Amino acid sequence: MSNEHLQGPLASSSSQQAISVAIASMPPPDNVNQILRLLRRINHATDLHSKHLIKATGLTTPQLIVLKAIHELGEVTAGAIAEHVSLSAGTVSILLDRLESHGLIERYRSTRDRRVAHARLTQKGQDVVSRAPSLMRDKFIERFSRLNGTEQAQSVAVLKAIADMMDAADVEEPII
Secondary structure, three states, rough: OOHHHHHHHHOHHHHHHHHHHHHOOOOHHHHHHHHHHHOOOOOOOOHHHHHHHHHHOOOHHHHHHHHHHHHHHHHEEEHHHHHOOOOOOOHHHHHHHHOOOOOOOEEEEEEOOOEEEEEEEOOHHHHHHHOOOOOOHHHHHHHHOOOHHHHHHHHHHHHHHHHOOOOOOOOOOOOO
């Protein structure tokens, strides 16, 4: 047997070059660690804000977002809410069930089309919205809007690339 056969496919010059290129293109460990720390920091900030909302209102972030959407849109269908808050209709339906069970909204059938159901805030729901702290996304939107167009586009591109690296393509977008 020849030595080439014993060394296997990694012995070829082209394979060694491919490995060298792959290793050279890997980000330095410090960059990877910094990105992971920043992702943990974002996650931690989101968790802390969610806990603050629960303590202040008794509602989860998605529940409060749907409640505020109803406040903004008025008497509205679940489909319109779903589109407004970028969630699936099924998720919104579950959230509406919870809000209704807490007495924060009421649902009723359309007088023109009995297949269509609308939701509206109750007085209790209006009270919760009026005393609720601002959502994290409201602060983010205000700060993000201060960036110029190029900075905004770069931010979106980098975050999309990171989301893709984390195989987050099929995950429903969370609401902050």
